[in-house]
Amino acid sequence: xxxxxxxxxxxxxxxxxxxxxxxxxxxxxxxxxxxxxxxxxxxxxxxxxxxxxxxxxxxxxxxxxxxxxxxxxxxxxxxxxxxxxxxxxxxxxxxxxxxxxxxxxxxxxxxxxxxxxxxxxxxxxxxxxxxxxxxxxxxxxxxxxxxxxxxxxx
Amino acid sequence: xxxxxxxxxxxxxxxxxxxxxxxxxxxxxxxxxxxxxxxxxxxxxxxxxxxxxxxxxxxxxxxxxxxxxxxxxxxxxxxxxxxxxxxxxxxxxxxxxxxxxxxxxxxxxxxxxxxxxxxxxxxxxxxxxxxxxxxxxxxxxxxxxxxxxxxxxxxxxxxxxxxxxxxxxxxxxxxxxxxxxxxxxxxxxxxxxxxxxxxxxxxxxxxxxxxxxxxxxxxxxxxxxxxxxxxxxxxxxxxxxxxxxxxxxxxxxxxxxxxxxxxxxxxxxxxxxxxxxxxxxxxxxxxxxxxxxxxxxxxxxxxxxxxxxxxxxxxxxxxxxxxxxxxxxxxxxxxxxxxxxxxxxxxxxxxxxxxxxxxxxxxxxxxxxxxxxxxxxxxxxxxxxxxxxxxxxxxxxxxxxxxxxxxxxxxxxxxxxxxxxxxxxxxxxxxxxx
Ligand SMILES: NC(=O)C1=CN([C@@H]2O[C@H](COP(=O)(O)OP(=O)(O)OC[C@H]3O[C@@H](n4cnc5c(N)ncnc54)[C@H](O)[C@@H]3O)[C@@H](O)[C@H]2O)C=CC1
Ligand SMILES: Cc1cc2nc3c(=O)[nH]c(=O)nc-3n(C[C@H](O)[C@H](O)[C@H](O)COP(=O)(O)O)c2cc1C
Ligand code: SF4
Ligand code: FES
Numbered sequence: 001x002x003x004x005x006x007x008x009x010x011x012x013x014x015x016x017x018x019x020x021x022x023x024x025x026x027x028x029x030x031x032x033x034x035x036x037x038x039x040x041x042x043x044x045x046x047x048x049x050x051x052x053x054x055x056x057x058x059x060x061x062x063x064x065x066x067x068x069x070x071x072x073x074x075x076x077x078x079x080x081x082x083x084x085x086x087x088x089x090x091x092x093x094x095x096x097x098x099x100x101x102x103x104x105x106x107x108x109x110x111x112x113x114x115x116x117x118x119x120x121x122x123x124x125x126x127x128x129x130x131x132x133x134x135x136x137x138x139x140x141x142x143x144x145x146x147x148x149x150x151x152x153x154x
Numbered sequence: 155x156x157x158x159x160x161x162x163x164x165x166x167x168x169x170x171x172x173x174x175x176x177x178x179x180x181x182x183x184x185x186x187x188x189x190x191x192x193x194x195x196x197x198x199x200x201x202x203x204x205x206x207x208x209x210x211x212x213x214x215x216x217x218x219x220x221x222x223x224x225x226x227x228x229x230x231x232x233x234x235x236x237x238x239x240x241x242x243x244x245x246x247x248x249x250x251x252x253x254x255x256x257x258x259x260x261x262x263x264x265x266x267x268x269x270x271x272x273x274x275x276x277x278x279x280x281x282x283x284x285x286x287x288x289x290x291x292x293x294x295x296x297x298x299x300x301x302x303x304x305x306x307x308x309x310x311x312x313x314x315x316x317x318x319x320x321x322x323x324x325x326x327x328x329x330x331x332x333x334x335x336x337x338x339x340x341x342x343x344x345x346x347x348x349x350x351x352x353x354x355x356x357x358x359x360x361x362x363x364x365x366x367x368x369x370x371x372x373x374x375x376x377x378x379x380x381x382x383x384x385x386x387x388x389x390x391x392x393x394x395x396x397x398x399x400x401x402x403x404x405x406x407x408x409x410x411x412x413x414x415x416x417x418x419x420x421x422x423x424x425x426x427x428x429x430x431x432x433x434x435x436x437x438x439x440x441x442x443x444x445x446x447x448x449x450x451x452x453x454x455x456x457x458x459x460x461x462x463x464x465x466x467x468x469x470x471x472x473x474x475x476x477x478x479x480x481x482x483x484x485x486x487x488x489x490x491x492x493x494x495x496x497x498x499x500x501x502x503x504x505x506x507x508x509x510x511x512x513x514x515x516x517x518x519x520x521x522x523x524x525x526x527x528x529x530x531x532x533x534x535x536x537x538x539x540x541x542x543x544x545x546x547x548x549x550x551x552x553x554x555x556x557x558x559x560x561x562x563x564x565x566x567x568x569x570x571x572x573x574x575x576x577x578x579x580x581x582x583x584x585x586x587x588x
Contacts, residue, residue, distance in 0.1 A: 016315045018355065022337035025320050029279075063339040063509075065321030066279045078280065082241035083442050084398040084485055086499045120323050120503055121241035121442075122280060125396060125485070126404035135282050 002045050006030055010049065024050045024060055028067050037068040065119070073108045073115040075153045078132040081118040084125030093129050096143045100150065113153065156410045156423075157384055159372040159392045160365070164252050170287065172294035175255040181300055183263045183374035188308040191374075196267035200370060202378025204390035209235055209326075209363030210441065210481040212465050215370075216378075219360060221350040222268055228357035232270045233335065233349075234261060236277040236284075236364050237319060237326035240441035241503065242483030245394035246364035248406045250277075250284050253368075254291035258314065260367035262300060263374055265312050268360055272313050276331050279320045288316045323507040327555050328361040330509070341509050342555035363481075365394055386412035389464035393482055400434075400488035402426035415439075415461040415468075416453050419486065432488040436571070439468055440480020442500060443560030445567030446493075447477050473563065474570070493572040494579050494586075497565060498526040504561035515558035518549040522565055529576060532583035539576045543569055 002010075013026035027050055031042050038046075038061060040054075047057040061067045079094050094105075097116060101109050108115040124130045127139030133153060138145075168174035175181075187196050201216025222230060234257065238246040250257055257275070265273045277285055292314055295301045303311045317335055319325050325334045329343035332354050353359025369391060373381045382390045389411040395418070398404045403426035409418065418424045419434070428434050437452040438444060453461055456475040461467050468479045487496070505519035522545055525538050546562040553559070569576060579586050 016317070017337070019336070022335070024337040025334070029318075029320065060337065060339055063322060064279070064319070067320050081499065082503060083438070083496070083499060084242050086496065087399045087485065087487060087491060118506075119280065119321075120239050120507065121243070123238055123244040123247040123278075125242055125244050125398035125483070126406070128398060128404075132280065137283070 002031070002049055003034070006034055007049065010046075020051055024052060024057060025064065025067070028057075028061055032068060036074070037070060037072050043069075065117070071108070073112050075114050075134055076132075077114055077116040078119035078122070079105075079116065080120070080122045080124075080128070080130050082121035082125075084121070085128040085130060088128035090129035092143060093131065093141055093146070096146055100146065114150075156408070156413065157392065158408045159376075159381070159384065160249070160256065160368050160394065161253070161406075161408045170252065170254055170291070172255060172291070172298055175253070176298075179375075180255055181259050181262075181298075183371045184259055184266075184300055185306065187263045187266055187374055188306055188310055193267045193269055196263065196374060199373055199378035200267070203369075203373040203381040204378075204385075204388060205366065205369050205373060205381070206389070206465065207363060208365035208369070208393065208482070210240065210443070210478075212479065215362060215366050218350060218362075219268060221348070222360055223351050223358040224269065226358050228355075229272065230268055230270045231354045231357060231359040232261065232265045232268050232273040232367075233328075233332070233354060233359055233361045234273070234275040234364060234367050235326065235328060235331060235361050236275050236281075237331060238281075238364070238481075239278055239323045239326050240443065240481045240483055242396060242398060242438060242485045243441045243481040244396045244398075245406055245482060247281060247284060248396075249364055249368055249394070250281075251287060254287050255295070256368045256371060257288070257364055258291050258295050258301075260370045261314055262295070262305070262312060264360075264362070264367055264370050265314075266310055267370075271311060272315070274335060274354075275314070275316045276325070276335055277316060277318050278325070279318050282318065285316050285318050292316065322509075323503075324509045324555075324557060327557065330555070331361065332359065339509075341511050342557075344554055384410055386462065386464055387466060389466060389479075393463070393479070395463070395482045395484050397425050397484045397486070399486040400429050400432065400491070401486045402429050409463055411462075411464050413463045415463055418463055418484075419453075425484075425486065428486065428488050430488070432490065434486060435489045435491055436487045436493065438477075438483070438485040438487075438564075440478045441483035442485075442503070443556075443563065444478040444480045445473055445476070445563050446571065447475075447567070448571045451475055451571070452477075473567065477567070493568055493575050494526070494530050497568045498523070498530045500564050501526045501561070504557065508557060508561070512553040512558065514549045514552045515561065518545050518558070519561050521545050522561070529579050530586070532579070532586045534576075534580035534583065536580060538580060539569060539573065 013023040206212040325340040330340035334340040349359040501523040505523040
């Protein structure tokens with residue numbers, strides 16, 4: 001069941017487009033914002049609310065990297081693995097994160113705190129290497145800063 | 155100092171607010187266009203300016219605007235492509251973050267020229283903090299009467315929305331973007347029809363890059379002829395270059411088109427030379443989808459002429475000894491960079507981002523990634539290099555959208571210019587094994 005709050009937020013997105021269906025990606029994001037990921041159950045509820053079949057909605061949901069159809073941690077780390085970050089040594093940053101958190105790309109820490117994903121260029125290549133945690137951007141990152149950054153998210 | 159047409163005021167404190175932006179001459183193009191010009195006159199100025207699309211393909215903006223089907227009964231749309239995910243490109247993010255009102259102003263003036271009543275800014279999902287900056291600017295513009303019903307009492311009305319994506323590089327391709335804006339998977343459509351004829355909800359639509367739309371502001375303010383005085387030949391105006399990699403001063407530079415590449419790389423006004431006193435090995439001049447060039451060929455063409463930052467000069471020599479200005483993502487490699495590992499990074503990216511509709515792209519990118527992985531990790535076979543060239547050739551020109559080409563070009567050019575590095579990897583696996 002979608003909550004009243006979720007329904008209101010989805011309605012707001014629908015208001016911006018001429019067709020109800022056109023807001024379905026926004027609708028998935030609303031649900032994800034509240035529940036962290038989109039379960040089969042949630043998917044069915046959103047589909048019904050948007051006048052779509054669950055299969056149709058799922059084919060949209062699975063297309064996008066930032067819609068999570070599997071459980072994820074409380075915080076998402078998006079590590080840029082593109083060209084300028086590679087040139088400036090992101091591999092060291094990723095190795096350090098992996099070692100510290102004991103997870104690789106696509107995995108979640110045992111305590112459910114972090115999920116780490118690779119992400120194409122974060123658009124801040126002049127301050128490479130870079131990564132994001134949730135909506136926060138970290139630039140010019142060095143390995144000795146990582147512990148302090150990770151502490152900030154519980 | 156070169157002339158600046160977009161970023162002159164970017165360091166003025168508070169320029170992200172309506173008040174300061176307006177005090178510094180902001181929204182003059184809206185007043186001028188809506189009060190003193192017809193929509194066609196605005197389009198005419200853009201045509202005269204010679205402005206070419208800043209998203210990468212360089213298609214003349216005024217021509218695209220004039221192709222918009224104005225006889226159709228359907229609504230018309232202006233859609234701003236703010237999906238910027240071309241690795242090595244960050245100019246659009248910078249403009250939107252620092253000067254959101256410049257984009258909003260360009261959207262209003264542009265929408266007026268095209269007769270759009272609703273317009274969208276499609277921005278990548280990773281840029282949520284920019285979404286908030288843009289939404290604030292849009293709210294301020296509504297409050298000041300520059301958006302909404304009956305703008306400045308001229309009778310023209312416009313609604314402007316920001317629409318965030320959800321993480322998919324391919325949604326930067328304009329027809330994939332339109333699919334996504336319609337709430338679908340971002341699968342590119344076959345062109346033609348071009349969006350100008352059948353775009354958003356099959357209605358006439360112009361899709362333009364952030365920087366293209368921003369450039370409409372100085373064009374309308376100065377007049378198209380005056381704008382065209384900056385730059386050289388068919389490369390008019392200024393261009394934002396995103397400079398990154400092994401240089402002393404990474405950052406965004408607004409350059410006059412026509413600046414010598416050598417000056418851009420070595421002068422203190424721009425990149426400030428190669429870091430740590432090292433030598434330059436190679437440059438990717440226009441974002442990750444353009445061919446890579448070795449140091450000598452980026453500074454001079456094969457004919458020995460000085461290379462300039464223009465669409466034409468960078469393309470001189472075609473794909474044999476030239477490259478492209480593309481999106482202006484300028485990435486510099488010093489002599490220590492391993493071209494093989496670099497290329498593997500590229501291949502992984504394109505394989506992951508292929509939408510999977512066309513088999514040459516879907517299978518080819520996967521294949522290239524696999525072969526590059528084994529070469530880089532010391533398991534290469536003797537025929538692998540030719541195999542890569544062959545796979546790249548089979549993708550090129552055989553796909554719905556240019557992502558396939560974009561994946562093939564870097565492979566072909568890296569092997570053309572740095573073949574001995576690939577051969578070394580295959581010949582001495584124990585030296586590269588890791
Ligand atoms: N900025 C970025 O993040 C990225 C940019 N790119 C760039 O994208 C480029 C390829 O883009 P495409 O849109 O596929 O190129 P394209 O050449 O098909 O089209 C360029 C623009 O001109 C318009 N156009 C072309 N012919 C037309 C006609 N006859 N009538 C009406 N409109 C017409 C198209 O609709 C489009 O807006 C590459 O060159 C690459 O540099 C690629 C990846 C990312
Ligand atoms: C795979 C792919 C990704 C693209 N990504 C972008 C992008 O992020 N931003 C952009 O402006 N254009 C991008 N383009 C180019 C657009 O299709 C289109 O040419 C552009 O938005 C037109 O605007 P312009 O004429 O103002 O340059 C991409 C093209 C391809 C093939
Ligand atoms: S070339 Fe690749 S990304 Fe483009 S439509 Fe075909 S499969 Fe999709
Ligand atoms: S390549 Fe990492 S931010 Fe651009």
